[in-house]
Amino acid sequence: MSHLLNLHSPKDIKSLSVKDLSSLAEEIRSFIIKTVSATGGHLASNLGTVEMTLALHRVYDFSQDRLLFDVGHQCYTHKILTGRKDRFPTLRQSGGISGFPNPQESEYDPLLVGHASTSISSALGFAIASRLQGDQRKAVAIVGDGAIGGGLCFEAINHAGHSKEDLLVILNDNEMSIAKTVGSFARYLTEIRTRPATHAFREELHRLFQSIPWIGQSLDWAQEKALDAVKNLVDAGHLFYSMGFKYYGPLDGHDLGALLPALEHLKEIPGPKLLHLATKKGIGLSAAAEDPETYHAAVPFEIRGSGEVISKKAEERSWTTLFAETLIDCAARDPRLVAITAAMPAGTGIKAFADRYPSRFFDVGICEAHSVSLAAALAKGGLRPVVAIYSTFLQRAYDQLVHDLAAQGPLPVVFAIDRAGLVGADGPTHHGVFDISFLRHIPGLTLLAPRDGEELTAMLEHALTLPGPSAIRYPRGIPLSLPPEISSRSTIQTGKAELLLSGSCGTLLAYGRPVSVACQAALALRSSGLALQVFNARFAKPLDPEMLLSALRSQFVFTLEENVISGGFGSAVLEAMAQLAREHSLPLPPFLPLGVPDRFISHGANRDLEAQLHLDAAGVEKTIREVLRG
Numbered sequence: 001m002s003h004l005l006n007l008h009s010p011k012d013i014k015s016l017s018v019k020d021l022s023s024l025a026e027e028i029r030s031f032i033i034k035t036v037s038a039t040g041g042h043l044a045s046n047l048g049t050v051e052m053t054l055a056l057h058r059v060y061d062f063s064q065d066r067l068l069f070d071v072g073h074q075c076y077t078h079k080i081l082t083g084r085k086d087r088f089p090t091l092r093q094s095g096g097i098s099g100f101p102n103p104q105e106s107e108y109d110p111l112l113v114g115h116a117s118t119s120i121s122s123a124l125g126f127a128i129a130s131r132l133q134g135d136q137r138k139a140v141a142i143v144g145d146g147a148i149g150g151g152l153c154f155e156a157i158n159h160a161g162h163s164k165e166d167l168l169v170i171l172n173d174n175e176m177s178i179a180k181t182v183g184s185f186a187r188y189l190t191e192i193r194t195r196p197a198t199h200a201f202r203e204e205l206h207r208l209f210q211s212i213p214w215i216g217q218s219l220d221w222a223q224e225k226a227l228d229a230v231k232n233l234v235d236a237g238h239l240f241y242s243m244g245f246k247y248y249g250p251l252d253g254h255d256l257g258a259l260l261p262a263l264e265h266l267k268e269i270p271g272p273k274l275l276h277l278a279t280k281k282g283i284g285l286s287a288a289a290e291d292p293e294t295y296h297a298a299v300p301f302e303i304r305g306s307g308e309v310i311s312k313k314a315e316e317r318s319w320t321t322l323f324a325e326t327l328i329d330c331a332a333r334d335p336r337l338v339a340i341t342a343a344m345p346a347g348t349g350i351k352a353f354a355d356r357y358p359s360r361f362f363d364v365g366i367c368e369a370h371s372v373s374l375a376a377a378l379a380k381g382g383l384r385p386v387v388a389i390y391s392t393f394l395q396r397a398y399d400q401l402v403h404d405l406a407a408q409g410p411l412p413v414v415f416a417i418d419r420a421g422l423v424g425a426d427g428p429t430h431h432g433v434f435d436i437s438f439l440r441h442i443p444g445l446t447l448l449a450p451r452d453g454e455e456l457t458a459m460l461e462h463a464l465t466l467p468g469p470s471a472i473r474y475p476r477g478i479p480l481s482l483p484p485e486i487s488s489r490s491t492i493q494t495g496k497a498e499l500l501l502s503g504s505c506g507t508l509l510a511y512g513r514p515v516s517v518a519c520q521a522a523l524a525l526r527s528s529g530l531a532l533q534v535f536n537a538r539f540a541k542p543l544d545p546e547m548l549l550s551a552l553r554s555q556f557v558f559t560l561e562e563n564v565i566s567g568g569f570g571s572a573v574l575e576a577m578a579q580l581a582r583e584h585s586l587p588l589p590p591f592l593p594l595g596v597p598d599r600f601i602s603h604g605a606n607r608d609l610e611a612q613l614h615l616d617a618a619g620v621e622k623t624i625r626e627v628l629r630g
Contacts, residue, residue, distance in 0.1 A: 003027060010057040010081050010108075018256050021058065025050045025256070029284035031088070032076050033303075039091045040300045040425065041099050042073035044282035044292035045144075048174050048253075052142070052277060053077040055259035056170075059267060060138060062108050066126045070143040072100035072113035072429075073297075074172070082108040092425035094604030100429060114429025115396065116366045117150030119143050120169055124156055127165040138168070138267065145173040146343060150366045160272045161244020168266055169274045173250065174281045174292075240274050249276030254283065285309070293346055319474045322453045323416055324349030326460045327386060328356055336384045337464065340375055342368045348388035348418050368393050372400035372413075379411040384464060390419040391432025391473065398438060406442045410468035416460070420449070420473035421513060421562030422596075422610065427603030432473070433596045436511075437567035439471055440541045446470040446494065447540040449512030453479035455492075455538075462492040473512060475562065477606070480516040483523055497544035503531030505628060506556035509547065511537045511569045514560045520617035521624065530628055532558075540569045543576050549584070552577055557591045558624060562615065565595040592627060594620060 003020055004027040006012060013021065028050050036043045054077065056067060062082070069075050079097065080088055083106060090096025101109040111122055123141035130137045143153060148171060160167060237247030248266065251258050259277075266273050281296075282288030287309040288295035302310045327350065331337040338360045345351040345363055354361035364371045368389065375385040394401075394417060405411060420432040440447055446466060450456040456474055463470040482488075486500050500515070501522055510518035515536045522532045533554065535547050551557045557577070559570035570593025581588045594615065601609060610616040614623055 004031060004080075004085075007081065007085060009083055010062065013054060013058055013081070016058075018260065021054055021256050022051075025054055026284070028054075028077055028080055031080065033285055035089055035091055036298055037301050037303060038089070039093060040298055041076075041092055042296060043285070043298040044288045044295040045074040045174075046076040047284045047288060048279045048281040049074045049142075049172060050077045050284075051254045051256050051259060052170065052172065052279065053081065055256055055263055056140060057081050058260060059263040060140065065138040065140065066110045066123065067108070068110060068119040068122045068126070068139070068141045069101055069113055070119035070141065070147045071116045074142070074144075075101050075109075078108065079106075082106050092427075092603055094608040096603075098427050098603055099425065100427065112429065114426070115393070116147035117143070117152040119147075120153050120156035120160065120167075123167045123169070124160045124163070124165055127160075127167040128163070131165065138166070140168045140170065142170045142172055145171065145175060147366055151369065157240075157243050157245065164244065164271050166270050167272055169245070169272070171249070171274055171276045172253065172279055173276060174279045237274070237276065244272060246271065246273045247276065248273065250278045251276070253277030253279035297347075316478045317453070318478055319453065319456060319476070320347075320349035320418055322456055322479070323388070323418070323460065323474065324352045326457045327353050327388075327416075330461060330464055331357055331360065334384060334464070336382065338362065338378060338383050338385050340364065340371050340378075340385055340387045342366060342371045342389060342393060344388075344390070344393075347390070348416070350386075350388045368396040369400045372397040373404040375413045376400075376405040376408060376411050379413050380408065384412050384414070386414045386416055386464075388416045388418065390430075391417050391421075391435045392419065392423075392430050394435060395438065401439070401445075402442055405469055406444050410444060412464075412467060413469045414460070414463045414466075415469070415471040417471055417473040419476045421475040422601065422606050423476050424606045424609070425603050428600035431596075431601050432475075433563050433601070435471070435473055436540055436561065436563040436569050437571075440567070440569075440572055444468045445541065448472045448538060449540065450474060450479075451510075451512065451515035451536050451538075452481060454489075458492045459538075462494070466494070475513045480513065482516055483519050485523060486519050492538070495539050495542035495544055497538055497547040498536040499533065499547075499550075500536055501526075501532065501534040503533040504554075505530045506532050506558065506624070507551040507554040508532045508534045508558045508560060508624070509537050509551060509569075509573055510534065510560040511540055512562060514562055514615070517615070517617050517620055518560050521620040524617070524621045525624060528625075530625065532624070537569070537573075540572055543572060545576075545580065548573065548577050548580050552581055552584070552586050552589065554589060556628060557589050558627075559591075559593045559595075560615075560620060561593075561595045563595055564598065565593045566598055568593070568595055570595060592623075594623065 003024040029047055032046050084097055087097050092099045097105055101113045103109045103112060119141035120143060123139040126139040240247040251262060266275060281292035299311055339350045339353045340362045341348050341350055342364055343366045345354055371387055375387050378385045405413060417435055420435055423430050439445055448459045450459050459472050463472055488498060488500050490498055500519060508518050508522060518534050522534045525532060559573050561569040563569060574591055578588060
């Protein structure tokens, strides 16, 4: 009998036996593997949270109660349970369901989630709201052992333990974030996993003393005080106890027979509680279990009859690979060069650097703010740090960029900003479309973006010679080449652009990956008599004054970028042109910035998103043609 076939809402699992729930868990795993093999997606994390999610939905009613996923990429079972089973094969596809919790999809998703260490803060907020409004809605946060090491989690635990609000934190301990979890807190959790739990002993004593007439309550109170006195010496989870949480665990997160009674018990206990579950990433698919880092965000794959998994990923060299190769070459020439990542050595490409130079590599865990402050001090100490980080995650370290780095004077830190621009299937929480805007106004910071892979190599080598901080943004995927009609290559000089095409009908200034799109659009316009001059800006800060003066003298100016228009490259160009126009007594020509509009962009294939936003070659050509033809 297929339980998955008859599954339409969480109500359908309320009466299932433990045996039937275990059978359903295996069906769900198979369904997830089949879907992700076709669509790609976060595989290992979701295979590890099936039983946990089933148990939570069995005990709680999350149409009323709130379930907060940390990061959110482990929510596939939750989506299958909450009315999205039939749409699950559209996962992460254009027009399909998101790979992350999304309130627009379901009442069972309280918040849009895609970043780490947020769930405990959110659960605490919901718990306080419920108390103040007099309702009985419960709040449950699921957080991984990697994410709980982030500073925001400790801030939330500190507040929750003090406030004594009623919430449950599920610590999903699989000894992984994306890579192996690092840090002293990870070692502490490993100690707990390998030591016998004492909460069961405490609970047995509690039940025993409460059963004794007349004096039981006093004895129970006395034993609690006695155990509290020694818990820091012998008790697993003493850190959580000391911060005001009742600690339970560790339990096997795949054992429904243990999970269900534990959750039923914890649901009735008031105040902040933490349930520590030991789980295995990738369970159910041997390739994912053996290599959960590779199968964290899996590309589409095929499973052969022998069980062998064959990736369908193209073997071309990506932007990330080119960055990593150049970094290693530069490190061979400069022993001062060190590399930093925030729990993403594989995703940012610098795992190869770590293998070659382990003593010069630092994985700080999911602590982006710390990575920036660390890099600034390393630079002040005479080293040349390179921080490899995704654009969307650099947002988490804004104050450190300003206060700990830029305000300290020129410090030679290089930020290698991967996944800059649209990132396709990961959607609005992961599109790297804000970094130009939040970086370009920071004093002393040089901003670069390469048009292709060869220019990325040259820019990284150049940035490592600069006396102050710099940031190189580059996208996900394989670098595009310029159209064969255009051949130009010049040395990278700070603040110098590159003229790629001459023309008298207007000027198109492009920054980063969109340079190739600008050239394609300009060549198509040229065939119909509209000749534009096209610049590869190379730098958003400082801008090339000669490029700007040339643009000032043209009939119309367009800018093209893969960033929000507000405060982005186009804004920088317009501000600088206005200043130059005043200084040179020139009129300011008509101006149109092309970029990401002022809204969050959904998930989907990049080609579909670019077409929708008119940022592909056809869209840029059409927009410019309509403007110039009137």
